[in-house]
Amino acid sequence: MTNKNLYLSRAQLLSELNRCLGCKTKPCMNACPVNCNPQEFIAKAKENDFAGAVEAITRNNPMGQTCGLICPDKFCMHACTRAAIDFPINIPRVQATILEKYRTAESAAHAKLPANGKKIAVIGAGPAGIAATSELSKLGYKVVLFEGFEKIGGALNLIPDSRLPFEVIAKDWSFVDDPEMIELRLNTQVSDPAAMLTEGFDGIIVATGEPDSVDLGVEGEEYAVSYLDYLRRPGQYKTDGNVAVVGGGAVATDCALTAVENGAENVEMFIRRRVSDMRVTAEERKSLLEAGVDLTTMTKIKKIGADGSLITLYTCKNRFNRGKLEEIPDTTIARPGFSLVVKAIGSSAPRPEDSDRIIYAGDCKHGGSTIVEALASGREAAAKLDDCLSS
Ligand SMILES: Cc1cc2nc3c(=O)[nH]c(=O)nc-3n(C[C@H](O)[C@H](O)[C@H](O)COP(=O)(O)OP(=O)(O)OC[C@H]3O[C@@H](n4cnc5c(N)ncnc54)[C@H](O)[C@@H]3O)c2cc1C
Ligand code: SF4
Structure with missing residues (x-):
């Protein structure tokens, strides 16, 4: 995986701050589940009041820097008015950068009530x-x-x-x-x-x-590793062979990128629906393409088998019929040669x-x-x- 720079440079930060239109209706704030107010912290940062910006970010969000690195683009960025002109402000990265560079104990301090004995x-x-x-x-x-x-x-x-x-x-x-x-x-x-x-x-x-990781519910399930086990101890499953990841969401994406990072020759994601249905951000999609992960879509896992140390997936093709996903008959094939199969279809x-x-x-x-x-x-x-x- 490419080693990304997680924060904006000073020039990038100023450029993002200057692109903000300061919308009075605050669509970015309304779209944030913790009611963080980007319009306010961006305005403060623009005036060089970085302590005020830190106070505004941390007021409702105790994990503002973490959110800045991993919040998906479906909240504040999706609502940003600037998207209609060119592209949205990268609000999460602006937030992460301000906290990384300017947060101090004083600027992040908030009023506290006295101890109530409970x-x-x-x-x-x-x-x-x-x-x-x-x-x-x-x-x-x-x-x-x-x-x-x-x-x-x-x-x-x-x-x-x-x-x-x-x-x-x-x-x-x-x-x-x-x-x-x-x-x-x-x-x-x-x-x-x-x-x-x-x-x-x-x-x-x-x-x-x-x-709990959700099971595939197929014969040979025991040959697949759950995303929980895999991501907890990726070093233990290191392979330079072929890796299959079953699932098409953000967690499956992390598994696929981890497998690439750990030296797998080929990494292939098996996805039930279309690429356009994948619940991933634009950045995650780009990372998959850049890392050379292969996407096998409209595909269902029917069975898993083992041949010595290698694993075979039996897959069939799916299609939509009046909006409902169904198997296409007689399309089952064997896909042999995987060193590792990771299942990442959800948790429960x-x-x-x-x-x-x-x-x-x-x-x-x-x-x-x-x-x-x-x-x-x-x-x-x-x-x-x-x-x-x-x-
Ligand atoms: C691989 C992966 C990638 C993700 N990527 C993103 C992302 O990019 N962006 C995003 O917004 N979200 C992402 N998420 C989702 C996000 O991490 C979760 O939604 C969030 O962590 C849920 O928080 P939580 O506090 O409810 O539960 P958790 O984060 O699961 O925390 C629960 C904690 O409770 C502890 N615990 C459980 N039982 C007990 C017990 N009996 N006693 C004591 N402790 C206990 C556990 O050890 C754990 O530490 C991702 C999740 C995964 C798995
Ligand atoms: S929606 Fe976008 S342009 Fe408008 S205030 Fe929020 S960050 Fe600025």
Whole structure:
């Protein structure tokens, strides 16, 4: 994969700032799930008030730099008025660059209420849990943030380093962390959230993500590795042979690019629908093309077989019939010779319901989403718990 420069140069930043039209209707803000206001932070940065820009970005977003690197273009950029003239402002990169270059403890500080004597357990240190922790600590709650894994970030840790280095997640966290109000307990799996209500906690937020990879449901499933296993330990699956990735979304894209980066000779994505249906950003599409990943579309996996150390995929072609996807009969072929097959067709988890003083947030509540939607959900859960404990 090409080693991309993650931030804008000073000249690129100024050029992006100057392209902003300062729209009074703020379509960019209205499209942002955490109500971040690009019009405001861009205007401040244009006036050289970078401290004010940092304050505006971090006011509603505790992971603004991480969002700046990985937010998809379907939110603020999609709404940007400038797109009708030439192309949208690269708002996420402007945001990431401002925070990388100008964030200080003072500029990122926000008003906090005094401690109210209540204690909350937040379970899961992904974006939803981090947002809930940030919000509750500002409202005066003591928070213990429990994380089963050895580091914070949740599913963000599965994103390849070239797109999101862990240091960026850690940097965002360093501005949330407040030793007086927050205690982070890593490597601590919580098995019974409800029991914590009898262990000194006044309320619980559960933000445990969507930990199960969806199966293909075909014979020979065991020959395919789940994207979770693959992206957690890509080094363990390194191969210079042929890699098949089943799936056509952003996660499948990360798997394919990781396989290229790890030296695979050929990487082929097997996608049920058309290229135009792929749920990826323009940048992700470009990365796939640049990396030489082959896209085999309108294709269904029927069966997986093994021949010695190599794997064979049995595939058939799909077509649309009155808008519904169906198999084309008699099109099954064998595609032998894969060293590795990765399945990346989605994730799942049981959908829980909120109960008295136990509020769910993020992907475990709404299903696989995006960082900024998980952050919005974490903030919403914190507000709901605060309402419940204040009434
Ligand atoms: C490969 C990949 C690429 C992605 N790329 C993008 C992207 O480019 N842009 C984007 O916006 N989004 C992307 N996403 C989606 C984004 O990462 C998720 O939507 C987001 O992380 C969900 O946040 P969450 O806090 O709800 O859950 P998670 O991030 O899954 O965090 C849940 C946390 O809870 C912990 N946990 C679970 N059970 C327990 C327990 N019992 N006790 C203690 N801790 C527990 C887990 O260890 C984990 O740390 C990507 C996801 C993946 C997998
Ligand atoms: S929509 Fe685009 S042009 Fe308008 S204020 Fe937002 S960033 Fe600027």
